[in-house]
Amino acid sequence: MMQVDDKIKAEVREVVYDFFAEECEIDVSEITDDSNIFTDLGGDSLMFLALIEIFTKKYDQEIDLKTIGKYSVKHPVETIGELVDMQLLIIEHGNNILELDR
Amino acid sequence: MKTAFLFPAFVSEYIGTELDILNSLSDDFSSLKARASKLDGIDLTGFSLEDEKFTGDELYSQIITYILSCSLSDALHKKGIRPDYLSGYSMGLYASLYAGGTVSFEDGLLMVVVAFALAKRAIGESEFAMGSLIGFTEDELQEMLDEGFDSIGIANTNSRHAHLVTGSRGQLLRLVEEATAAGALHASVLSVSVPYHAAELKDAASFLTDFLAWEVDLKDSRYPIVSCVDQRILTTPDEIAKEVEETLYRRINWMKTFEKLCTSGVDTFVECGAGKSLSRIARFLPGDYSIYPMSKLEKLLGGL
Numbered sequence: 001m002m003q004v005d006d007k008i009k010a011e012v013r014e015v016v017y018d019f020f021a022e023e024c025e026i027d028v029s030e031i032t033d034d035s036n037i038f039t040d041l042g043g044d045s046l047m048f049l050a051l052i053e054i055f056t057k058k059y060d061q062e063i064d065l066k067t068i069g070k071y072s073v074k075h076p077v078e079t080i081g082e083l084v085d086m087q088l089l090i091i092e093h094g095n096n097i098l099e100l101d102r
Numbered sequence: 103m104k105t106a107f108l109f110p111a112f113v114s115e116y117i118g119t120e121l122d123i124l125n126s127l128s129d130d131f132s133s134l135k136a137r138a139s140k141l142d143g144i145d146l147t148g149f150s151l152e153d154e155k156f157t158g159d160e161l162y163s164q165i166i167t168y169i170l171s172c173s174l175s176d177a178l179h180k181k182g183i184r185p186d187y188l189s190g191y192s193m194g195l196y197a198s199l200y201a202g203g204t205v206s207f208e209d210g211l212l213m214v215v216v217a218f219a220l221a222k223r224a225i226g227e228s229e230f231a232m233g234s235l236i237g238f239t240e241d242e243l244q245e246m247l248d249e250g251f252d253s254i255g256i257a258n259t260n261s262r263h264a265h266l267v268t269g270s271r272g273q274l275l276r277l278v279e280e281a282t283a284a285g286a287l288h289a290s291v292l293s294v295s296v297p298y299h300a301a302e303l304k305d306a307a308s309f310l311t312d313f314l315a316w317e318v319d320l321k322d323s324r325y326p327i328v329s330c331v332d333q334r335i336l337t338t339p340d341e342i343a344k345e346v347e348e349t350l351y352r353r354i355n356w357m358k359t360f361e362k363l364c365t366s367g368v369d370t371f372v373e374c375g376a377g378k379s380l381s382r383i384a385r386f387l388p389g390d391y392s393i394y395p396m397s398k399l400e401k402l403l404g405g406l
Binding site for chain 2: 023025042044045046047048049050052053064065066067068069070072073
């Protein structure tokens with residue numbers, strides 16, 4: 001289990017915001033935690049995969065995508081804030097993320 | 103520095119400013135739209151990217167994608183941007199043939215229409231579909247298919263964890279359900295009724311080859327085309343005719359096609375068409391390159 005401190009929280013938030021600003025070709029100031037990834041930003045599922053890959057490389061983790069997929073079914077993400085929270089949980093708990101539901 | 107023009111298949115998500123961008127580059131779009139409207143059965147009166155009548159229709163979405171791709175290819179040529187390679191994603195092949203001078207604009211458009219009609223005839227009243235699955239490797243997906251989906255096949259591999267599947271609609275709906283439960287990050291049915299890249303279209307592909315032989319004067323391509331099916335380099339009419347046939351019913355592999363272009367020295371990709379689906383897929387494909395969807399062409403043109 002990885003310790004998630006304030007520095008990591010800030011990094012993850014910044015990466016997610018910058019990623020969506022770049023991908024959706026909008027200014028980062030137009031994105032908020034409440035922005036809906038699909039209806040407000042025109043995002044798609046490939047973006048989830050891209051972010052998971054970015055963070056697994058950044059924090060040197062080995063993540064089983066199917067585990068994340070199973071967690072996502074129970075905890076669907078729609079907003080940027082929810083996505084940041086999920087990424088932090090993935091970083092903190094890795095492949096044990098499903099244990100959170102037990 | 104080598105450049106490749108990549109041609110999307112049928113666009114389902116537009117960036118919304120395609121026509122503004124094209125019209126700012128040249129008048130090719132208006133000109134080609136007018137030529138397309140002269141073909142029997144094609145009515146583009148009142149065309150708009152916001153009109154579902156055009157963008158929501160399975161055939162018209164392919165026609166519009168073809169016209170937009172050909173327009174951009176022409177406009178870029180006039181701006182002095184020439185490709186070293188071409189490659190079409192699935193049915194994007196037809197626009198790549200136009201860009202290479204293999205077919206006239208009208209013949210390419212006719213190929214889009216005839217291929218669709220032959221495919222529809224081949225499947226008759228049976229219900230088919232295609233689906234998108236994200237989160238499984240090819241081996242994991244194939245294992246799942248082997249265990250209970252005998253009428254579903256992998257149609258395309260976009261990246262290590264993103265694939266398209268094709269086959270009977272009933273099994274595909276069940277696959278989406280089971281894949282989601284098994285941990286797919288995304289599983290959905292696409293809004294197409296034709297099972298492109300499935301064996302069910304083999305006869306249709308054969309008829310398409312006959313149509314090419316009788317009706318279309320294929321020429322050598324001015325630029326080498328990388329096959330989406332087996333990544334061969336194509337230039338001659340015979341090679342191209344075979345590719346047109348095989349693309350309809352055989353599995354394609356976009357990831358390998360992209361890799362082939364990279365190993366051939368390409369470091370600049372232009373997504374030659376509407377939307378930016380190919381640029382999004384490229385996020386997962388390794389290599390040291392730049393890719394420009396239509397919305398970022400200004401950067402490419404400004405750098406010349």
